[in-house]
Amino acid sequence: MRKRKLDTDPTSVAIHTQNSGVQIRCMIKEDLSTVTVIEEESFSTPWTRSTFLSLLKQPSACLFSAVDSNECIIGYAAVWFVGDEGELGDLAVDKRVRRNGVGSLLLHAVVEEGRKRALHRLFLEVRESNDGAQSLYSRHGFEIVGSRRNYYTNPVEDAVLMQFLLIR
């Protein structure tokens, strides 16, 4: 099981915040102990380990981990594919290293995967109040195309539907 070095090693935080040496690779089962901690810190209705495990087994899904130079997992993304569309189902970055470009690196990996699979579009739902995430997505070319009423629970909230067209 991989430890979260950030918890105990303040020098590693300094390295992380420079965002040096961050790599995006496919998620593996061994990442899940850290992934689920970040998930629980990031969402009020977090996915469980078994949700991640079942997605890891699906060829129609692709999960990425962001790994820093100390081999700590500092973020992840999950996308799945139906026909020529992809849905970004999950994206989170360790709260201690946000605003260092890690979310952008993960989003870039998702878009590149979409291009490889010749998708027509990527879409996602995001909480109406989640201005930070909406700003990240807009910056990367996603546009608002609709909303879903009462989509979220805990608290109940509408979702903003965003899409990125890969083929125009």
Ligand SMILES: CC(C)(COP(=O)(O)OP(=O)(O)OC[C@H]1O[C@@H](n2cnc3c(N)ncnc32)[C@H](O)[C@@H]1OP(=O)(O)O)[C@@H](O)C(=O)NCCC(=O)NCCS
């Ligand atoms: C949303 C999230 C993944 C962004 O990750 P990140 O690594 O901080 O994102 P980046 O550093 O790549 O941000 C790139 C740009 O997006 C925008 N952005 C990202 N977070 C923002 C915030 N909290 N407020 C305003 N703008 C934000 C900014 O334009 C930022 O560029 P800047 O830092 O130069 O101003 C992260 O905040 C997170 O994990 N949040 C909790 C989980 C979540 O809400 N996930 C999305 C679910 S739909």
